[in-house]
Amino acid sequence: MKITVLGAGAWGTAFGQVLADAGNDVMMWAIEPEIVEGIRDHRRNAVRLPSVERLPERMTATGDRAEAVAGADIVIVSIAAQAARVALEPFRGLIPETAVVASLMKGIERTTGKRMDEVVRETLDLPEARFAAISGPNLSKEVAARNPSATVVACSDIMNARLVARACTTHYFRPFVTTDVVGLELCGSLKNVIALAVGMARGAGYGENTAAMIETRGLAEMTAIGVAAGADAKTFCGLAGVGDLIATCGSPLSRNYTFGSNLGKGMSVEEATKVSNGVAEGVPTTDAVVALGERLGVPTPLATAMSHVLGRGIGCGEMLGELFGPDITEE
Ligand SMILES: NC(=O)C1=CN([C@@H]2O[C@H](COP(=O)(O)OP(=O)(O)OC[C@H]3O[C@@H](n4cnc5c(N)ncnc54)[C@H](OP(=O)(O)O)[C@@H]3O)[C@@H](O)[C@H]2O)C=CC1
């Protein structure tokens, strides 16, 4: 198949390699000429994924939007979530009417509170059955090193989920399928907020008990929001939920974990942003999660505490204190 990846960041590039390894012809689209030339002429993305010495022969790149998506069977979107709407707008009308569009993004649009499935479908005027979300424990550097990994592809049309899954199946990368698009979107977006909190606790010097508490209570918060939004609770126990929490909250390769860890060590939000190695989606998504909880009538103690960290600059002790409400409640 011919597959286009919009956005040659760390994950877009690593996923492009998966698609090429699976036997597809892969066209990367990026705004920056340096990245386009690097991939096209030198088989490298030294800016966003320097750990890969040589990208596959089946991968090339362009900065031209029409050329990028012409004849594409599948279009993958891998752009920082807050920029997705603006970046996708010019592609409206260019993407072939038969193409399935799949999002790798894990965030909620801060200005509208919308999930990426909503943003992508709205911006590209895409019917539900032609949108897929891909989410799971997929730290880009590990996938780029071809470490065995699994993911989940969600689409309301299970045949299109299978189509996308087949396109990214390799000897080291294994996709599962589901129709729970809302669940998959919320798993990917909400776990980043939890990773910020776990990273912060770790950075402040706390150990396994504290991390396990935040992860488990965070999972309960994620699941409650998901179920209220119409998702299947089972999705949150799977690869995209618990699986991604384990990967993201346990690895310094995660930008969200590292961002939190730097806050825990005493950096300000501005300082942590400056040293972040790529987008930490949990940062702009945190307030969107609090707003989503309010809209759905679901308490969000963890996201609210993290929003006080990011907005008011409270420290780790105070953030953890906010998680301990005054009442004894049932788990
Ligand atoms: N890295 C990972 O391990 C994983 C990441 N994800 C998710 O995938 C998404 C992308 O992440 P990742 O690739 O790692 O992030 P990076 O920070 O490495 O890259 C962000 C990408 O967004 C692009 N971008 C930002 N603003 C604009 C804009 N205005 N117009 C066009 N493009 C823009 C960047 O382009 P440019 O380079 O030109 O600035 C770049 O391609 C995120 O939502 C992330 O949560 C999901 C799973 C794993």
Ligand SMILES: O=C(CO)COP(=O)(O)O
């Ligand atoms: O989503 C990820 C792993 O599944 C990557 O996490 P970060 O965006 O925090 O690096």
